[in-house]
Amino acid sequence: MRAVVTTATGTPDVLRLTEVDPPEPAPTEVLVKVSAAGVNPVDWKIRSGQFPSGGLGATPFIQGWDVAGVVESGPRVTRFAPGDEVFGLIGFPRRGGAYAEYVTAPARQLARKPKELSFEEAAALPLAGLTAWQTLVETAHVKAGDRVLVTAAAGGVGHLAAQVARALGAEVTGTGRAAKHDFLRAVGVHHPVDYTTGPLHHAVTGQDVVLDLLGGDHSFELVRTLRPGGLLITVIGHVSPELATHAASLGVRVTGFLVEPDHAGLEELARLVTQGDLRVRVDQAFPLAEAAKAHEYGEANRTVGKLVLVP
Numbered sequence: 001m002r003a004v005v006t007t008a009t010g011t012p013d014v015l016r017l018t019e020v021d022p023p024e025p026a027p028t029e030v031l032v033k034v035s036a037a038g039v040n041p042v043d044w045k046i047r048s049g050q051f052p053s054g055g056l057g058a059t060p061f062i063q064g065w066d067v068a069g070v071v072e073s074g075p076r077v078t079r080f081a082p083g084d085e086v087f088g089l090i091g092f093p094r095r096g097g098a099y100a101e102y103v104t105a106p107a108r109q110l111a112r113k114p115k116e117l118s119f120e121e122a123a124a125l126p127l128a129g130l131t132a133w134q135t136l137v138e139t140a141h142v143k144a145g146d147r148v149l150v151t152a153a154a155g156g157v158g159h160l161a162a163q164v165a166r167a168l169g170a171e172v173t174g175t176g177r178a179a180k181h182d183f184l185r186a187v188g189v190h191h192p193v194d195y196t197t198g199p200l201h202h203a204v205t206g207q208d209v210v211l212d213l214l215g216g217d218h219s220f221e222l223v224r225t226l227r228p229g230g231l232l233i234t235v236i237g238h239v240s241p242e243l244a245t246h247a248a249s250l251g252v253r254v255t256g257f258l259v260e261p262d263h264a265g266l267e268e269l270a271r272l273v274t275q276g277d278l279r280v281r282v283d284q285a286f287p288l289a290e291a292a293k294a295h296e297y298g299e300a301n302r303t304v305g306k307l308v309l310v311p
Contacts, residue, residue, distance in 0.1 A: 030074035038066025055094030064098030144169025281305025
């Protein structure tokens, strides 16, 4: 089969389209013919060396954790049958191998693809969508009437988190440049805020929950938008002792987060899609052979929604 192999740490040209042996499913795994694979910021951060490869091991390896496709086989699997259309977050943060024509995955890391989504849209949903679901629903327990701030709300996680928060009945504020405010309103943001016009805490206060998709020094300002006792969840890096101390001095809480594969969460996201409460924006779909171009595009921070690869 064809697969995009990360041959070394470096610029996008280390991604090479290569012929490799197709994987073989173990018991409780399925073999999936890939129709589309999602591209996420963590992909190019690992490729460039900004993030450690961790469970991927040393190069060469095949990147990618978001997948949508068709089940081909699955020894001793009862959840799916050959021909079923599925999508999922596979292996994360260990090897997933979605930048390929075929992948294997534990059956319980996949869910049935809703008919309302194309394969490209379904491949764009798992990592970003589960991040939104697991932070807002399972970590913050957002409920009707809560005030939720989503940063980078036009991005991959952000545009899905805004819709999840609104479906939960929250009052949603989202940050983005003024040119993206119409898009933010279209994905459920009640109060779009242009973060370039001045300190964010001057424009936004009293939030119950902040979903921090920026990290770094931004987190120190974001905690100032919370009400006393409010919660900031950062998905970028760890909570530093300095940030924890700063948050405590303001009477607010902070926690880190790392998304996990979860078929139950995928099924909840699929339910929101079927109900019409969740739409997935695919900014661009690149051929598998142009994975390097997809990384270049993503690293330029021009993306509205998500990027995908199509074998």
